[in-house]
Amino acid sequence: MKTRVRILTAIAALALIAMTFVGCGASIDYVYYTDEDNYIYDVRVNIPTELERKLESSAVPDPNFDGQEWSLLEWLYTYADMFGYEVAPMKSTERGMKVYRFIRKAPIEDDEDEEEESDTVVDVKNLFYTYRITVTMPNPFNGMRAEYDGAKPSDTSIVSVIKYGYGYLPALGDAFPAAETMDLSGLGLNFYMPAIQGGASSGKEVDVDISSGGTGTEEYIFYKFDRLFDETETTISYSYSRPNSLGWYVTIIAVGVAIVAIILFVTHKKKTAKPEAADIFPYDPEKGESSGSGLPTGYNGGGDDIFKY
Numbered sequence: 001m002k003t004r005v006r007i008l009t010a011i012a013a014l015a016l017i018a019m020t021f022v023g024c025g026a027s028i029d030y031v032y033y034t035d036e037d038n039y040i041y042d043v044r045v046n047i048p049t050e051l052e053r054k055l056e057s058s059a060v061p062d063p064n065f066d067g068q069e070w071s072l073l074e075w076l077y078t079y080a081d082m083f084g085y086e087v088a089p090m091k092s093t094e095r096g097m098k099v100y101r102f103i104r105k106a107p108i109e110d111d112e113d114e115e116e117e118s119d120t121v122v123d124v125k126n127l128f129y130t131y132r133i134t135v136t137m138p139n140p141f142n143g144m145r146a147e148y149d150g151a152k153p154s155d156t157s158i159v160s161v162i163k164y165g166y167g168y169l170p171a172l173g174d175a176f177p178a179a180e181t182m183d184l185s186g187l188g189l190n191f192y193m194p195a196i197q198g199g200a201s202s203g204k205e206v207d208v209d210i211s212s213g214g215t216g217t218e219e220y221i222f223y224k225f226d227r228l229f230d231e232t233e234t235t236i237s238y239s240y241s242r243p244n245s246l247g248w249y250v251t252i253i254a255v256g257v258a259i260v261a262i263i264l265f266v267t268h269k270k271k272t273a274k275p276e277a278a279d280i281f282p283y284d285p286e287k288g289e290s291s292g293s294g295l296p297t298g299y300n301g302g303g304d305d306i307f308k309y
Helices: 003-015 017-020 049-057 074-082 144-149 157-163 177-181 247-271
Strands: 026-034 037-050 087-094 097-107 123-127 131-138 188-194 204-209 219-228 235-243
Touching: 026 219, 037 049, 049 074, 049 097, 049 177, 074 087, 074 097, 074 157, 144 157, 219 235
Parallel strands: 026 188
Antiparallel strands: 026 037, 037 097, 087 097, 123 131, 131 235, 188 219, 204 219
């Protein structure tokens, strides 16, 4: 997996880690995929509707909007826009969750010359007809808790903006004082990547809707790797098979040799024996009867003198 996966995780997941303030019951879904031209960083903030109401009921006035209180959507929109994300249509689910969705695209060609992550391990097993390839890498959310806890006001980083604000955007805890009392330990962090046909992973296979409007018209199978917002270091792995052309070439050659050998064997068994001289010229002057004329009996009259008048 390219270096950009690691970078996009640091940007996408951290840039939208704002929901970590909402505490228990909330989660981040970081869905990574591509289209023909772009890497897609699809970040979804899942917040229980009851928790959303609790946060917004504690909202402080926003001086940039005639003193109206901040809404969670407004705060998240302003924050995401600072880091190049667009707000996608949000929706409520039957589970009583509000889903805020943010998408960022980056051209694929920007990453053409980058190397694989140094901490990504690729194991290739030769199974004669196929190669079984297993990729193991750190969970993209590793180190996030340490970055959050160690953020300082002077950093002006994506994490620092969440904790301390930037410019006209207040810290999330300042805009919604109720957020300060939330417990972060129960926050779920979920990383999704497209499943590979015939592959396997250490995660779970789930259906994910990637349609722009969240209409359910573009559902695909993804691998889901989940963890909590803590300091645990975890890994993810996935495997897939690719044809081993050498194994197939060897088999094709072996089959071809076997077919030729069978044909030669069958042809040899059915071959007609070499004819004797008598089969080619039936008269043997040493064995045949002869008359005074010296011709075999029965030949042109069976001994009659053909010159006799």
